[in-house]
Each structure stands twice: as structure tokens, then as C-alpha cells.
Amino acid sequence: MSRSTSAAEQTILDVSDSGRVPGRVPDLLRDQPQPTTTVSEGRQAEPPSTTSSVPTSIASSWSEIAQADLTVQLYDRLLQIAAAPAGWRGPGSKPLKAESLQSFLTFWLEVRSDAAEPELALAPDGTLHAEWYHSHRKRLDIRFGGSQLVFGLFANNLIHEGTERANTLASLLKSHPSKPLRWHAN
């Protein structure tokens, strides 16, 4: 799952004695290390490794993920979601968008001290869907696809729906009397 970035135009600074020829970086956030052509004393080039397994969308947000204090279970779930290929739910369904993951992480960093970890799911349009569930009459859903978060809160027989930026929605939910971010199964 490699992708081109503007950095793909950068020139390699190579001081190795490995015989690798300085050239262009093929993809700097690649899933699979793809060194430049190896020309070493007439031996043929080795195939690049394909054994790295972490998807690019996770790698490119790694520090935020590592600092977000996620449990291993939630990280595993994110990895699983990020590994879904294009077409995972039929023709036209999209893999996880990097914007969706970053939007979730931005929101999570705002609320994590007051929140239970949500149930995460990938939507066919590549957005990330989070659910905090208490009962069928008490639930919170948020869709992360960019800077505007789409949410639906069902509590006290009232439905609140709307679109907000991460920090605004975080403040609203943290101060809500029902404490919906703390809803969890057990």
C-alpha cells in the first residue's frame, strides 16, 4: 500500500558502503522498505522486503497514536481497520482515510482523560465511526472524516445531532450531564 508523497522528490544522502547507488527516495512512509536499486559488484539486485505489516495510515500518525495512551486492544482495532483494502465492503468502498484517523486522534487527545475507549468501525466512505453505548436509549455516535465531526447523541429521551469541530464537541460532551463519553458496556 505505497503512496507517493511530496517527499518522494527528495534526494538521498547516502554515506553507506553497501554499494547502494544514491538516487531518489521512492516512498518515505512506505509499508515495505524499498531501497533504491542495489548494484553491488555485479551481483543482481535483491527483491525488496515485503514483510513489514503496519499500514501507512498508522505509520504516518504513529507519534500521536503512541502519545494517545490507547490500550493495546484499541490499537489492534485501529490496525485492523487500517488494513482494510479498497473494496473491503464491495465495489466503491474505501480504505481508512488518513484524515479520518487524525481527526479521531485529535478528538481523543482532548477527551481521553474523561472517556472510555469507544467501539470503532470503518465506514464504506473511509471515515471512522466511534460508538459509546450504554443502552439502546443511551448512546453516542461520532463520525470522523476531517476537521468537522458528525455526531448523534441519544440521552434522556432527547436526540442531539450536529456537526462540530473536535475541540468544541469535546467540551460539549465532557460537560454533558449524562457523561456520554464514559458509557461503556460493563
Add this chain to the structure above:
Amino acid sequence: MAKAPTSPNRLPKAPLIEVVFELRWSLQEGPSSQPFLKSDPGLVPLLDAFTKEMKSARYPSYKDMSHPLETGAYGVVRRYYRAPEKPFPLMQIGPGIFASNEGPTYEWRQFRMQVLRGVSALLKSYPNLNFFTLRPIQVELRYVDIFDSALLGKTALFDFTQHGTSLNFKLPPMLNDRSVFSGDPAGRFQFGRTLRGWDNTRFTLDLISGVRETDKLAVVRMETMVVSKETGVPVLKGATRFLGQLEKWLDFAHGVTSPFFKQFILPEVMKKFKGS
């Protein structure tokens, strides 16, 4: 449904994102006119037997990555998991290659055991063919760490090396001249050196800077690896002996990568990961 916020089990080894062990074996060569055409004649029976071995090693879940007869040399055909919802630990198999991966919860002794369990399964599973013998030709231990500008500031590679590592570049003033250049500097630094203490073995550090597409933030990917080839690879004359030699090799490789990381990455950077 949401989970209770009480799990103490976090991501303790960040910035490590992944550690990979690879074992490669020689493949059957194609005709001399097509030297790149290589194949693994044992692959199809291997897949079947290895899958059974993985089941008894508690890796019952697997995912096919590509068709075995359409996968190029050293590509991955199948990945094995403990459970569908658990991406790590991971075992992988393909023509001429076995790999085992672990994520940021990695612990060395456990990972070493995981690797040896996987290689043992490979040796049990590879078919006995009268025209082709399994001959390991390369072993590799590779660590992948990722750092981004949330930790390091605006620029990537040179800020990272200057403020986050024990490595320093002294660039000519012109390369920092904003009237000549725009944007942030970026690049790649690769260092390779032959190791003493194990034949035909090299240590490689590979630092690559890049820019995240979504918000143009800088990211540095660091790979640290020890690779042994041909004469540096344990000779396969019986599984027990091979596994014993491989265990020694793993300790040797880890004995290089582990102290290197501690000397290379400054404690202040590590504190930022631990400080959350």
C-alpha cells in the same frame, strides 16, 4: 460497545512500531537467459503443512495475501495470526521467505521464542524433495521506529538528528540559506558497516524523512537492522542444531541493535513517548 477505561496494557515500546525477523532460503533458478526467474518448488505443500503447524502453535487464523503461484520471489503469500482481531504477533510465509513480526508490545525473549517456534514449524513443514533442498541464505533482524514533528519541531531529518539523536550533521551555511532554498530540508541517511563476531554480517541504519500528505507534517522513519548472508547463516544440518545456532544469531543481532538504540536516541525523546 465501548470498553472500560481501566486497561493498563498500553503501547510500551513506542517509538518502535514493528520488529521483523526474516529468514530467506535459496530458490530454484530459472534458465540462464532469464536469471530473475526464480521459484520455490516446495511452496504449495509447504503452505498446507505450515498452516497445520501454525494451528498447533496457536496461530489458527490466516489471511491470504496473494496467490502462491503468482507471487514473486520472497513475496508474502500468507499471514498467520493468533486471532482475526489481533494483528500481532504475526507469522508470514512465501516463496523463499519466512518472517515473524511483533508490534509495540514487543519483549525480546518472547519475540525470540516466537521466531524459533516459527522457524521450527518451517523446518518441519518444508517437503523433502529429491531435486531441491531447503538451504537458508539470509537472516535479518529489523526494527522500525517512527518519529514525527509532534515530537521534533518543524523540520524532519536534521532536527531529528540534532535534537533527538547522538548524530549531528554539520551542513555548509548555504544549505540553510532561506534566500536560496524554500521549505524544510529532507533526505535520507544510510549507514552500513560489517560486524565483527559473526561472518558475513552487516549492521545498517537507515533514516528517511518524509512529509505526511494530509497536513504536511514531517515524519522520520528509522530502520535498524542486522543482516547475515550465505556463510553468516547457520547451516541446516538437522533442525535442533540449526535452531540452536539461530538462537545464538538472534542474541548476537539483538546485542548490536539494542545498545545502539540506547546510545543513538536521546533520553529526552524517549521521555516524550513515556510522558503521556
